[in-house]
Amino acid sequence: MLFLFVLPKLPNKEAHRIIMQHPEDKKVFVKEKFTSISKKYDLINSLVSFKIDAYWRWITTRELKQFPTGAVLDLCAGTLPLSLELTRQAAERRVVAIDFCEDMLRAGVKSLPNDARRHRITPICGDGEELPAKDNQFWGCTVAFGVRNLANTQKGLEEMYRVLKPSGKLLILEFSRPTNPIVKPIYAFYLNKILPLVAGMVSGDKEAYEYLASSIAQFYEPEELLSMMKKAGFAETYSRRLTFGVVTVYVGVK
């Protein structure tokens, strides 16, 4: 807790680096930031990603087409965009949408379409590192832009493994860092300078988007995340880079 008092005096990048090394502080910080931007989250996402985010979620969800019925866990579900895509792609599928930020879930529920899909999504406020679910419950587990925000990634992956049924599939969609020498500096400039400015103006919380840039810079390399998935028990793991490696989809089977 001491860190929260020290942080305002530090430049934001350094402050975020320290927060991310201290799980309990990171949890408090992340929850606070998502609460603050919850009402504008969807709008800003479409704005700063030029709506490509919808395509990334569509591609990720397609990986679950062998499980069109039964329950899928959408972890770090936020305002429910991936939960909704999961119900869009399979008319019989049910989704349990878990997030520890109540305001994000509330904003998501408010904007759900007024049709049968809303009844197939059950939002639950809970921590991804201590999932409020029994073992072997779900055919699929999806996490879009959430794993990077977990305070203890390994613990989160172990929980995802625990709640999946044997042969169930984990899909992680997460930001990564482009390696193309032309794209890399342009993307870095956009992420560190333009995005916090635009998103900060719209949301009123520039720090939330500076944290986005720091957390992407400090996140694991795809190979590291794949080995952590294997350590958690997942087999048949692989990753697939999309849009010059701006995001990566990770797949694993229990």
Ligand SMILES: C[S@@+](CC[C@H](N)C(=O)[O-])C[C@H]1O[C@@H](n2cnc3c(N)ncnc32)[C@H](O)[C@@H]1O
């Ligand atoms: C960037 S948002 C992603 C929302 C959504 N999945 C999407 O595709 O846009 C990340 C979400 O992860 C949630 N989160 C972070 N750590 C969490 C944890 N330990 N347990 C549950 N949710 C968590 C945040 O509250 C936030 O809503």
